[in-house]
Amino acid sequence: MNNLFILLLLPLIGAILLAFVKSNTTAKWGSLVLSIVQLxxxxxxxxxxxxxxxIQFTQSFDWISALGVSFQIGVDGISLPLVLLTNxxxxxxxxxxxxxSFKGNFYALISFMQAGLLLVFMALDAFSFYVGWEAALIPIYFICGIWGSGDRARINMKFFVYTFFGSLLMLIAIIYLYQQTPNKDFLWSSFAALDLADNTQRWIFWAFFIxxxxxxxxxxxxxxxxxxxxxxxxxxxxLLAGIMLKMGTYGLIRWLIPIAPFGVQTYGCLALILCIIGVVYASIIAFQQRDIKRVIAYxxxxxVGLIAAGIFAWNQEGLQGAMMQMVNxxxxxxxxFFILDCIETRSGTRNISDLGGFADKMPKLSVFFLIILMGAIGLPLTNGFIGEFLLLKGVYSIGIWYAAFAGLTLIFGAVYMLRLYQKTMLGPIDARYFELTDIKGYELIILVIVSCLVIYLxxxxxxxxxxxxASVAQLLQQVKF
Structure with a gap:
C-alpha cells in the first residue's frame, strides 16, 4: 500500500543532507534527483x-496524547491535485x-518548504495543518531574505509580518475550536461537525479568512x-506564486467554509466583492508597470482573485473551476517567471522600455513565451480556458454583475499580457542586444515541459x-447555504 508519509519524509531527509553540501554542482544535481524521485x-x-x-491513503498516529494532538494525513480529490502540483x-x-550559483543550503530550504507545503495539503487535523503552514513560511523567508535583491530586508520583513499576523489569528481560532470539540481533538472532521453559535462563526470566519x-x-x-x-x-x-499562494485558496475550501458556514453566509458576499475588486484593481495597475516581473505579479x-471568487460562489462550476485553475x-x-528570468539574465534589465525585438535573436523563447502567455490569458485549447470559463459560470450563477466585473480579468489580462509580449519580443532590437543567444539545454527542457502541460490540460x-x-460534489452536499 502507498505510504503518504514517505512523501513528507523524503524532502525532510533531503533538506538535512543538502544543508551540508558545499559544492554548487553536487547540490543542484542532488536536489534535482531528489525532486524527480519525489515526483x-x-x-x-x-x-x-x-x-x-x-479520503484515501490515510495514516495517523498519536503525537501529543495528553493534549489530544494526533498526526493525521490523507488525500481526496481536493488535495491530491495540489500534492501533484507541488511535487x-x-x-x-x-x-x-x-x-x-547556489550552494546546498538554498536547495535544503526548497526541500524543507516542499515538506511544509505537502503537509498543508495532506493534513486531516488542524494541528498538523498549522505546523505545515508555518513550516512552509520559514524557508521562503530565508530564501527571499538571503538571495533576494534590492531593499530585501525591509520587503521581507513586511511579508513576514503580514503572514505571521494572519497565522496568529488562525491559531487563536484553532485553539478555540479545539476547546469546543467533545473529545478535545484537532481533527478536521471534529471541527466541521461542531454546531457553533452564529456570533462565534462570524469571528471564526474573519480569523481564518484574513x-x-x-x-x-x-x-x-x-x-x-x-x-x-x-x-x-x-x-x-x-515557489511563492506557483505553489505557496495555493495554501490560501485550499484553506478556504478545506477549512474556512466547512467550519463556519454561517459566517460565510453572512460575509461571503463581501468576500466575493473584495475578490472581484482585486481582479479589476490588479489588472489596472498591471497596465502601468514598467518592470516585467511586476506585470506578472499584479x-x-x-x-487568484478570480479563483477565490469562484470558491465563494460555492457551486459545482465555481469550485471545479477553482480546483483546475489553481493547478493551471x-x-x-x-x-x-522563468521566461522573464531568461530575459533579465541575457539583457541585464527588467525595464520594459529598454527591451524589444528579442524574437529575432531568440525565436525559440518567443514561441514558448507565446504558448504559455496564451494559456495565462485563457485562449481556447490552452489550460487557462476551461478553468476561467467554469469560474465565470460559477460567479454568474450568483449574479450577472459579479460575472461582468470578474470577466474583466480576461479582457484586461489579454491586453497587458500581449503588450508585455509586444514590448519584449517584437519591434526593433537595440544594438546592445545583437549578441543575445537563444534558450538551450535546461532552459529548453523547462519550457518544453510547461508548454506541453499548457496544451495537454x-x-x-x-x-x-x-x-x-466527486469530492467537490460531496462537499457542496455537506455545506449548504
Whole structure:
C-alpha cells in the first residue's frame, strides 16, 4: 500500500543532507534527483486514486496524547491535485536554478518548504495543518531574505509580518475550536461537525479568512505581494506564486467554509466583492508597470482573485473551476517567471522600455513565451480556458454583475499580457542586444515541459476535473447555504 508519509519524509531527509553540501554542482544535481524521485513516488497515488469522495491513503498516529494532538494525513480529490502540483513544479523550479550559483543550503530550504507545503495539503487535523503552514513560511523567508535583491530586508520583513499576523489569528481560532470539540481533538472532521453559535462563526470566519486572504492574496491584503515577488530570487518567486499562494485558496475550501458556514453566509458576499475588486484593481495597475516581473505579479493577484471568487460562489462550476485553475495558474506562472528570468539574465534589465525585438535573436523563447502567455490569458485549447470559463459560470450563477466585473480579468489580462509580449519580443532590437543567444539545454527542457502541460490540460481538461469532481460534489452536499 502507498505510504503518504514517505512523501513528507523524503524532502525532510533531503533538506538535512543538502544543508551540508558545499559544492554548487553536487547540490543542484542532488536536489534535482531528489525532486524527480519525489515526483515519481507521487505517480502511484494518482494512478491508484479511486475517483470518489472518500479520503484515501490515510495514516495517523498519536503525537501529543495528553493534549489530544494526533498526526493525521490523507488525500481526496481536493488535495491530491495540489500534492501533484507541488511535487510536479519543484523539479522545474530546481532545474531553473542551474544557471545560478547556489550552494546546498538554498536547495535544503526548497526541500524543507516542499515538506511544509505537502503537509498543508495532506493534513486531516488542524494541528498538523498549522505546523505545515508555518513550516512552509520559514524557508521562503530565508530564501527571499538571503538571495533576494534590492531593499530585501525591509520587503521581507513586511511579508513576514503580514503572514505571521494572519497565522496568529488562525491559531487563536484553532485553539478555540479545539476547546469546543467533545473529545478535545484537532481533527478536521471534529471541527466541521461542531454546531457553533452564529456570533462565534462570524469571528471564526474573519480569523481564518484574513489568514488565507493574506496568503492568496485578496484585496486589500495584497500589498506585500508585488514587492516580494519582484525582489525575491527567481526560484523564490516561482515557489511563492506557483505553489505557496495555493495554501490560501485550499484553506478556504478545506477549512474556512466547512467550519463556519454561517459566517460565510453572512460575509461571503463581501468576500466575493473584495475578490472581484482585486481582479479589476490588479489588472489596472498591471497596465502601468514598467518592470516585467511586476506585470506578472499584479497579473497573479487578478487571477487568484478570480479563483477565490469562484470558491465563494460555492457551486459545482465555481469550485471545479477553482480546483483546475489553481493547478493551471501554478504551471503558467512558473513558466512566465522563468521566461522573464531568461530575459533579465541575457539583457541585464527588467525595464520594459529598454527591451524589444528579442524574437529575432531568440525565436525559440518567443514561441514558448507565446504558448504559455496564451494559456495565462485563457485562449481556447490552452489550460487557462476551461478553468476561467467554469469560474465565470460559477460567479454568474450568483449574479450577472459579479460575472461582468470578474470577466474583466480576461479582457484586461489579454491586453497587458500581449503588450508585455509586444514590448519584449517584437519591434526593433537595440544594438546592445545583437549578441543575445537563444534558450538551450535546461532552459529548453523547462519550457518544453510547461508548454506541453499548457496544451495537454487545454485539450484534455477532464484528466484533472475527474480527480476533484466527486469530492467537490460531496462537499457542496455537506455545506449548504
Amino acid at each position: 515519481l513516488l507521487t505517480v502511484p497515488f494518482v494512478y491508484e486514486f479511486v475517483h470518489d469522495a472518500s 510536479g513544479l519543484i523539479p522545474l523550479i530546481v532545474l531553473s536554478t542551474f544557471g545560478k 489568514a488565507f486572504a493574506i496568503k492568496i492574496p485578496i484585496f486589500p491584503f495584497h500589498t506585500w505581494q508585488p514587492d516580494t515577488y519582484t525582489h525575491a530570487p527567481s526560484a523564490g518567486t516561482m 497579473s497573479s493577484i487578478a487571477h 495558474h501554478g504551471i503558467s506562472v512558473v513558466g512566465l 487545454g485539450v484534455f481538461p477532464n484528466s484533472l476535473l475527474k480527480l476533484s469532481e
